[in-house]
Amino acid sequence: MTSALKAIGITDTPSAKRPPPGGENKLLQLNTELSADVDDYIRYKKLEKQMEHLDVMEEYIKLETRNLEKELLHAQEEVKRIQSVPLVIGQFLEPIDQEHAIVGSTTGKTSQLCLRS
Incomplete structure (x- = not known):
């Protein structure tokens, strides 16, 4: 079978x-x-x-x-x-440090400014 x-x-x-x-x-x-x-x-x-x-x-x-x-x-x-264009023309008087100086303007004012270059 x-x-x-x-x-x-x-x-x-x-x-x-x-x-x-x-x-x-x-x-x-x-x-x-x-x-x-x-x-x-x-x-x-x-x-x-x-x-x-x-x-x-x-x-x-x-x-x-x-x-x-x-x-x-x-x-x-x-x-x-x-x-x-600058508004006031100035004259460099003396440096304070690397970034600041004393500037006299034609208007008779003396200013301390920050220097750019």
């Missing part, structure tokens, strides 16, 4: 010990799909982290650009002030 069963594909060994025909390929395919899903998730998380980092950098650059524009405006105003 066992030869007749073998002829139609039935064996004495329990089926739990042997994988079903083609089952190994399906198991391998499921394993590959699962690892691909995990890889895709890890890749997604890495890209999400990079995106957050780039967003922070973008905000920092925008803030720094605004600050630099303000500094540029102040510097341009300072240049205009330095280049403007």
Whole structure:
């Protein structure tokens, strides 16, 4: 009787010990799909982290650009002030230190002034 069963594909060994025909390929395919899903998730998380980092950098650059524009405006105003024509003409009398001096003006006043250059 066992030869007749073998002829139609039935064996004495329990089926739990042997994988079903083609089952190994399906198991391998499921394993590959699962690892691909995990890889895709890890890749997604890495890209999400990079995106957050780039967003922070973008905000920092925008803030720094605004600050630099303000500094540029102040510097341009300072240049205009330095280049403007003096209101009173004076004569250098004597230095006090590296940054200050006594100056006599054409109006007759003597003043202590801060030196620029």
